[in-house]
Amino acid sequence: MNLIFTGPPGAGKGTIASRISEELKIPHISTGDLFRKAIKEKTPLGLRVESILASGELVPDDVTCGIVEERLKLKDAVDGFILDGFPRTIVQAEALSGITRIDGVVNFLVEDQLIIRRLSGRRICRNCGAGYHVDFMPPKKEGICDVCGGELYTRPDDAIEAIQNRLEVYRVQTSPLIDYYRRKDLIIDVDGSPDAASVTTDVLKLLTRLQAHR
């Protein structure tokens, strides 16, 4: 299945995508992760996008679409994928429609108050990128990744000013995608506010139903 996970920052797209990716054996492709990897490796792309990510603005469409197009050419994406955080604009959605077919768009619904709590408590492993939350998904040992023992850090764009900007960017530039994909009958709404295990089960059920109707 070729899937998009959409919703505001902090809705749980990455957390649920990584679990569903393991379950369905399809790659989890996060444009945010691809940019953060480039920043960490100080590639030309990383140097170009570092300040954009820190501010919470969007990376230009041509740059983002180019990266996704290249990533989707890799062998592991032939039998399906989960795009997390892409597309984020109508221009990106139009470009994507020229690259591949999409079977469903899972739309994570979460209130702003919970989003702010989730983002301000988010911690990421500097080494392997695994995600945690200080209250909702704490690591076994504070500040240390359960998976690889790496150091956990707070993303610069999870600072409160950047969170407010990202919510605004989401409202103005990304939320119109919901109507765009609803018109194509691709939207699958899911309540993203329960715990991650429940949301994962709900999404898997909805995807099983989608597969049965394809």
Ligand code: ADP
């Ligand atoms: P997104 O990819 O949509 O920006 P994340 O998956 O990174 O969001 O989740 C944001 C934060 O909320 C992370 O710290 C994550 O551990 C936590 N989180 C995600 N989903 C849930 C959930 N269902 N219940 C509680 N916390 C969650």
Ligand code: AMP
């Ligand atoms: P995320 O990890 O999805 O929260 O993304 C982190 C940041 O990466 C965003 O705030 C943007 O600056 C950038 N980014 C990720 N995906 C896209 C996209 N599809 N289009 C433009 N910028 C993006």
